[in-house]
Amino acid sequence: MERRRFLQQSALASGTFLVPSFVKASEGLFHQREGFRRLVVIQLSGGNDGLNTIVPHTNDIYYGSRPKIAIKPNELIKVNDVLGFHPSLEPLVKLYDRGHLCVLNSVGYPNPDRSHFRSTDIWHTASDSDQYLTSGWVGRYMEAQGKKPHGAIEIDDSLSLMLKGEKLNGIATTNPKLLYRNMNTPFFKQVLRQQTDEHLSEHNLGYLYRTMIDAKSSAKYIHETTKTVTSKKDYPNNPFGKQLKTTAEFINSGLDTKVYYVSMGGFDTHANQINSQSRLLAIYAEAMASFVSDLEANNTFGDTLIMTFSEFGRRVRENASWGTDHGAANNVFVIGKDLKKPGFYNQAPDLTDLDANKDIKHRLDFREVYATILDNWLGVPHGNIIGAKFDGLGFV
Numbered sequence: 001m002e003r004r005r006f007l008q009q010s011a012l013a014s015g016t017f018l019v020p021s022f023v024k025a026s027e028g029l030f031h032q033r034e035g036f037r038r039l040v041v042i043q044l045s046g047g048n049d050g051l052n053t054i055v056p057h058t059n060d061i062y063y064g065s066r067p068k069i070a071i072k073p074n075e076l077i078k079v080n081d082v083l084g085f086h087p088s089l090e091p092l093v094k095l096y097d098r099g100h101l102c103v104l105n106s107v108g109y110p111n112p113d114r115s116h117f118r119s120t121d122i123w124h125t126a127s128d129s130d131q132y133l134t135s136g137w138v139g140r141y142m143e144a145q146g147k148k149p150h151g152a153i154e155i156d157d158s159l160s161l162m163l164k165g166e167k168l169n170g171i172a173t174t175n176p177k178l179l180y181r182n183m184n185t186p187f188f189k190q191v192l193r194q195q196t197d198e199h200l201s202e203h204n205l206g207y208l209y210r211t212m213i214d215a216k217s218s219a220k221y222i223h224e225t226t227k228t229v230t231s232k233k234d235y236p237n238n239p240f241g242k243q244l245k246t247t248a249e250f251i252n253s254g255l256d257t258k259v260y261y262v263s264m265g266g267f268d269t270h271a272n273q274i275n276s277q278s279r280l281l282a283i284y285a286e287a288m289a290s291f292v293s294d295l296e297a298n299n300t301f302g303d304t305l306i307m308t309f310s311e312f313g314r315r316v317r318e319n320a321s322w323g324t325d326h327g328a329a330n331n332v333f334v335i336g337k338d339l340k341k342p343g344f345y346n347q348a349p350d351l352t353d354l355d356a357n358k359d360i361k362h363r364l365d366f367r368e369v370y371a372t373i374l375d376n377w378l379g380v381p382h383g384n385i386i387g388a389k390f391d392g393l394g395f396v
């Protein structure tokens with residue numbers, strides 16, 4: 001039987017159980033050490049409107065294209081003579097003022113796809129727009145470095161493509177205690193007790209048993225390492241705030257995890273964008289401020305880099321429903337303690353030079369962002385992970 005079909009048909013091969021590895025995860029506690037660099041990836045799912053997030057407040061084309069939804073100059077937070085932040089991003093502006101935020105404008109890729117699902121896959125796999133990959137760039141990074149399943153953790157109940165490799169997947173969990181409990185149910189234990197050397201040597205059964213063994217081992221490691229750490233910081237009482245609180249607890253416990261992934265939805269603002277985006281950006285910024293403050297209080301901010309992206313931006317021109325439709329290039333936020341180029345990495349989008357669909361052209365390839373993080377932050381040559389060579393951007 002083909003391995004993929006075998007796993008799909010097995011009830012134990014879904015959700016958090018699908019965490020394959022061929023090296024058993026360490027069960028000893030990892031003691032936090034200085035210089036253990038980690039990456040937190042945050043996706044604003046749905047396609048956040050970058051033009052109303054970082055606003056070109058002196059641009060007549062911007063205001064002419066958005067007579068109903070443009071952010072007025074007296075409403076936004078101006079940070080220079082050309083650009084300003086959406087008023088809901090005040091907590092983020094404080095990080096900008098401290099030199100902890102780098103804004104990369106016009107990030108995208110050639111021949112952009114305006115489907116949520118396809119564009120997300122492209123960002124998750126670091127593929128070309130006409131290339132279809134089955135593994136994510138973080139999953140490939142884990143495999144190349146011989147990481148354990150908990151080397152990458154998604155704070156969710158299901159695992160995204162970004163954290164899936166060819167033979168090794170990350171862990172998806174929102175509750176390490178529940179994950180540990182699920183891995184120690186009588187049924188799960190009974191299945192593992194029935195394994196034999198013959199099972200482990202068989203192609204499909206062996207793959208599944210090793211998956212289960214490693215999932216159980218990683219669940220125990222995560223639970224034992226994090227169970228005594230509870231954040232003392234106040235976070236917004238919403239799902240995104242809770243996700244970042246859990247992420248901070250994982251980091252501050254000294255968990256041996258290199259990449260965390262968190263997603264916040266709702267940014268597909270086709271109608272009534274003004275109120276919905278204001279609310280969403282406030283949720284994002286307030287939670288981010290709590291998260292950074294939590295890391296700073298525990299001396300882990302210096303070893304943590306945070307990247308925020310959305311699968312695409314929005315059209316330059318507003319639609320008839322007081323919203324915006326799917327666009328192309330967008331801004332990316334990078335937050336860290338010792339950025340080499342804080343502030344605005346490059347100029348605002350050129351609204352006089354749009355693509356054939358009247359969308360913002362990409363000036364930076366998103367894989368250049370990944371290449372910079374892999375080379376300069378995680379210390380791994382990016383070519384083997386991304387599959388092609390890209391210029392670094394030097395923001396970190």
